[in-house]
Amino acid sequence: MIISINNLHKKFGSVIAANIDSYLIGHGDMVGLVGNNGAGKTTLFRLILDLLKADEGNVTVSTNDGSLNDADVTSTEEWKRHTGAFIDESFLIDYLTPDEYFAFLGRMFGMKKEAVNERLEHFRPFFNGEILGEKKLIRDYSMGNKQKIGIVSAMLHSPELLILDEPFNFLDPSSQAIIKHLLAAYNRETGATVLISSHNLDHTVEVCPRIALLEHGVILRDIANVEGSAKTELDTYFDAPVQAAEATEVPQPETLEGPEILEKPENPE
């Protein structure tokens, strides 16, 4: 799917959450959105998914099969059939069990039960035996497992456009490694357009061949990431405030040195 962001502006009070003149994401692109808190990553995703109204501008999409061509996401719902997204817990129906939830989503996207089960088999290692077949409501799962359920729910129907907000959050190291592999393989094998946001630069650089650096709603840099080449540029950008702070830091008095404080004398007198 091709996503075209055109003169997109969104403000919350005086805070600018999106201010993008033009940005194009092509068929099969895998884009990582990075930025500090409040940069506008989630807002951009919500605008793309028509969950938020833009003050100005629009987002248009074109599907691979040509059924949609530069269609404004606010004027049609057809693109939803080709899209999978997980932003936060508000995407989960938490009084269902994971199996029920996946079955529900499968049927919504016209999948047969067998197809849903077959697809879920693909994610079995990611679930680590804790999700499928459990008679447990989603609301009773840990944050990490809810995150897994959310990610898989977005990928279940093999969408042309996959949007995941902070997919590595709450996941244990093994699951993070698995999801990195799953996302890269999904993009490579299906040619789907994948958008993810993350605060974890290492993961983003590892997975995404294209990285957008977002700050105050503006895409500051659109970085081509060939075999981790974006890492240095991103490190330099995000380390700059730390280095500036260190440069202006007041030296601590000598008496505050740790070891001396911790050592208690036998007789304080």
Add this chain to the structure above:
Amino acid sequence: MVKCFHRDENKTKSNAESVTPSYTPMNNRFATLLKDIRQQRKLSAKRHPMYKNNKFGKYFMFLFALIWVGYLVLFGFLLPAIFREEVPGMEPYNVLNGGMWYIFIIDFLMRFMGQKLPASEVKPYAVLPVRKRDVLDCHLLLNGIDAYNFIWIFLLLPFGCMTLWKFFGLGGLLGFVLGYLILIIANGYWHSICRTLMNEHILWVLLPIAVYGGIIALMVTTKWPNTIGMEWGEGFIKWEPLAFLAALAVLALLFWLCRVMQLRIVDKEIARTKSTKLKHVRDYKFLDRFGEIGEYLRLEIKLLTRNKVPKVQFRTGLILMIMFSVFLAFTEVYDDNFMRYFIAIYNFSVLGVMVLSQCMMFEGNYLDGLMSRKESILSLLKAKYYLQCAICVVPLLVMIAPVVKGKLSVLDMFAAFFITIGFVFFIMFQLAVYNKSTMNLNEKVMGRNSTSNWFQTMLIMGGFFLPVILIMALNAIFPDGRVSVWITLVIGIAFTLAHPLWLRNVYKRFMKRRYVNMAGFRASRP
């Protein structure tokens, strides 16, 4: 080295003093904590999302309190005359004292509207350097001095002025009010105990029913509670130490019981490792044949059966429905035309109105997910409608008793059925367009967490009363009562048959307002 240690120790101490909250000096600790928690409770009430998103809510609650106070004052002035007329051989204050238990029952029921359980307030302080029991004590004390407890003064004071003053003067009046206040505060702790137990298991609802029911039964059979009430109330009026000691003992006992119970609940809540596995997972396979709507029907059934709030609403509605049917069938209390029709429509509508007045508010919890799928909202609305229509079979069964007893005709019953699923539901579904606050699926139903707003209240009133007003107006025009019922039936059937049209209209209007609604749902999500 030694020198350095001392210097640093002092430094560390002074740093600690500057950052530690002022709870450290023992004598001031509790008072400071009490002050802080009182402030936080005030802010919590003031900044509740219901008021933030709905300015009307604040005024509605104020108006409700004002009406309640007005009622109490009115009864305070009216009851002496009523008691003199009904019980001529007895002073009105003796009659009230004898029936004091009714005040406690009403007070107990009213507390469901707003009293918070202290245990639920303690969790945020669990990791702070404050003792849990101190936080709990603060909340229990604040519950004891809550303004609500003193609302009964508006009944007791005018009543006392009119009945006690001439015999016992100001002293008697003050003793009477003070004694009752002690018992009402104790009743508040009793309410907290029962509510805590009910939260553990719904069957604990039988405890207050047994206690108050037992008192009423004893009043009818032996008159003991009346005698105790009269003696106790007169003891208050005459400032007899024993009467106050007994009241204070009851207060202390219930406070202690409540405290012990709440402490246990707090510990249990903090260290909760509840079993979260379901015993049975029902799939409702028969719904498969209905396609996408069947899928949403399945979702609706699970919504209503797996979450505390809709479950409590359903039970409450069912109890009210059965109660009204029994009253209508076996007593003459509601024999006039207006009440007959009102009860018929109320019984059919109550379950639907309870759920549909919160249309989309439950879904607010996961609306972003629903909105990311094509036209799912229309199917959801249809499923909601069909399920509520199916649920109307329950009142159809419950209403058999009034029909058998001749209080309602079969035609009345079917008119009420169709006007409900046609017209009343048409009105209630309009709320799907305008509701924009998320309702927690497992929080309590009533009180500050309720999300009534101006529009919702008006529509609920409209849903219940418009059909009755219509029937009454038609009755006034057509002397034969059956004509009005037939017209009502036809209107009901017409609205029922037109449901695909008005549901689509609701869907389209919802989609137009989707950004505003979604922002509201997001902002009020727990």
